Amino acid sequence: MEQSIKMVLMKQTLAHQQQLMASQRNQVQRLQALALMCRVYVGSISFELKEDTIRQAFLPFGPIKSINMSWDPITQKHKGFAFVEYDIPEAAQLSLEQMNGVMLGGRNIKVVGRPSNMPQAQSVIDEITEEAKLYxxxxxxxxxxxxxxxxxxxxxxxxxxxxxxxxxxxxxxxxxxxxxxxxxxxxxxxxxxxxxxxxxxxxxxxxxxxxAITPPNALHSKTPAPATSHMPTAAAVAAAAATAKIQAMDAVATNAAGVLSKLGAPGLLPTPAGGIIPPPGIAIPQQIRAPVPILPGLPTMMGAGQQPGAVAQAQEAIRRAQEAAQAKQQEELQKKLMEEAEPITLQAQENMSIKGQSARHLVMQKLMRKVESRVVILRNMVGPEDVDETLQEEIQDECGKYGQVEKVVIYNEKQSDDEASEVIVKIFVLFSKMQEAEYARDALNGRFFAGRMVRAELYDQALFDHNDFSG
Missing domain, CATH: 3.30.70.330 (RRM (RNA recognition motif) domain)
Known part of the structure; x- marks a missing residue:
């Protein structure tokens, strides 16, 4: 019976730990979704504008945590877009609603929210916004x-x-x-x-x-601290004992039914004196071959012959070991979740930390790193008069020779606000892999199409993900 109680306690503890880990995983995902809701992408920025101008324009909507403008090391200018991160999601949402299309530095800036390549956070964000509608x-x-x-x-x-x-x-x-x-x-x-x-x-x-797009105190919620159990130790032991007793009674009834069915056939077993059939015996293992790990929340029971002082010392040592194991487990869980998900801060996404004697090597590596993009832009391929219903299909068939094409975008860009201004046609092709995009770029660049020499190059992935085709 004692072994059965221990097994029930172990199952209860494992179930509790799984619930705790699921709760912490949901909490981390919620915090990351809130951090994602605090960001906006600002595109089509004039190259003459600096960070101070962007900050001044977006500051009225709320306190800004950081502004990250991606710089081109060759031209020593920014690439025409920036990420603005606010302290609260409401500020980002308000700037998104009121700043998109505003004239800044002679150009209409483009302000959008979450990038389209992060669908894993959308369900959590929808849950937060639905909860906010209750207030x-x-x-x-x-x-x-x-x-x-x-x-x-x-x-x-x-x-x-x-x-x-x-x-x-x-x-x-x-x-x-x-x-x-x-x-x-x-x-x-x-x-x-x-x-x-x-x-x-x-x-x-x-x-x-x-x-408000978040419920009250959404940004002040903490990750739940490790807890063993809300049930007192005595209650847990009693519940486990009752469960083990019921399981043992069920096992006895099942075995008895099987034996009685066999005894129903004459001549199988001799009937003891008095006609009383003894109950079947239940084999209880005296020891477990593999040591059972001590889990947090598992109550300890005093064995026969143990001294109270020694038991207290042993329980204290076990408690400290449990706390250390619990803390390490939670740390590993949160570290794994943070590695799998998007980084919370923009600085972690954009900046490279440089320390020690290898600083010069890392600087050169950062400046010379390959542009990772699955998008190829085709310039001077067609004119506005050549754009028809079949053009997109023709381009997809042609580019399909170099890899799997996921999307083709044909964009007509006016060079000024005048109605008679020149229109340039840009064609964007999104491949499934970066290697396919590079292969298509090398194959199509310099080729002639309808008497025009095509210029093919990789396009910034962040700009494309935010539907910014002005680059």
Whole structure:
């Protein structure tokens, strides 16, 4: 019976640990999805603009964590696009809604959210946004530093009763970070506040108001700490004993039924004196061949002949070993999850850390690294008058000789805003592998098509993923 109780306890502990690991995996995925929601991609940036101009244009929507502009080491200029990462997802969503197509430095910039090549995070993001719809919360940014929560509440309560109004506090006392959240009793009140107060001049600053896309305290949730079990030790032992008893009774009943069915045939076994059939014996193993690992949350039981002091010392040593093993297990789990998923910070994606004596070698390696792209751009292949319904199919058939073609995009680019301006046709071909794209580039570059010499080269993968064909 004691061995059965131990086995039940082990199964319960394993099931609890699996639930804990699944919960932590979901929590890490949720945090990574929130980090992804904080980013926006800004394309079609004039080469004359610097990072300060981008920061100044996007700062009214909320505090910016980082701006990463990809630089070309040959031209010493940026490549015409940047990644802006905010502290909160609402700021990124508001900038996406209000900055896309805005004229900046003589060009209409393009602002988009998550790249199309990250479908694994979409389900988690949809779950977060659906959860946010349960609350009538709005996001308010670009708040004057001298205004208080009471000032903001007095202005916004004209649209309906307010449950709470909270401004995000800064590091300095009695100073906020310029943004906050307001929750109304009704959805109608929140919608009216957004439509009426967005771009409202309050204290010399234009407010930026939008709907909250995350539930309350979404960014403040922590990864659950390792826990053994919420069930007391005595209760766990009692539950395991009851389960083992039921399992033993089931086994006895099953074996008895089998023996009785055999005894029903005459002459098989002699009947003992008195006509009493003894119950079948149950073989309980006295020892387990392989040592059973001690798992977190497994209660320890005192054996016969053990001294209380020695047992207490042994239990303390086991507890410390359990905590160390648990911490190491959680660390390995989170490390594995972080390696499999997208890096959370843009700096981790874009920058290369250079230390030690190999710094010069790493710098040269960074400058000379191969451009990893599966996209080939074909220039000067056709004119606007040559674009018809069959062109895309012809290009796909031709490029299919060099690999598997996943997508063909024909883009007509006007050189200016004038109606009579020249139109250049760019053709983008997305292959399934980078080697296929390189093979197609080498084969098509310099070839003649309908009297035109085609110029083929690899196109920036990030630009293509964000549907930016201006490069």
């Amino acid at each position: 009538n919360r709005i996001y308010v940014a670009s708040i004057h530093p001298d205004l208080t929560e009471e000032d903001i509440k007095s202005v916004f309560e004209a649209f309906g009763p307010i449950k709470y109004c909270k401004l995000q506090q800064g590091s300095a006392p009695h100073r906020h970070k310029g943004y906050g959240f307001i929750e109304y009793d009704t959805k109608q009140a929140s919608n009216e506040a957004i439509s009426s107060m967005n771009l409202f001049d309050l204290g010399g600053q234009y407010l930026r108001v939008g709907r």
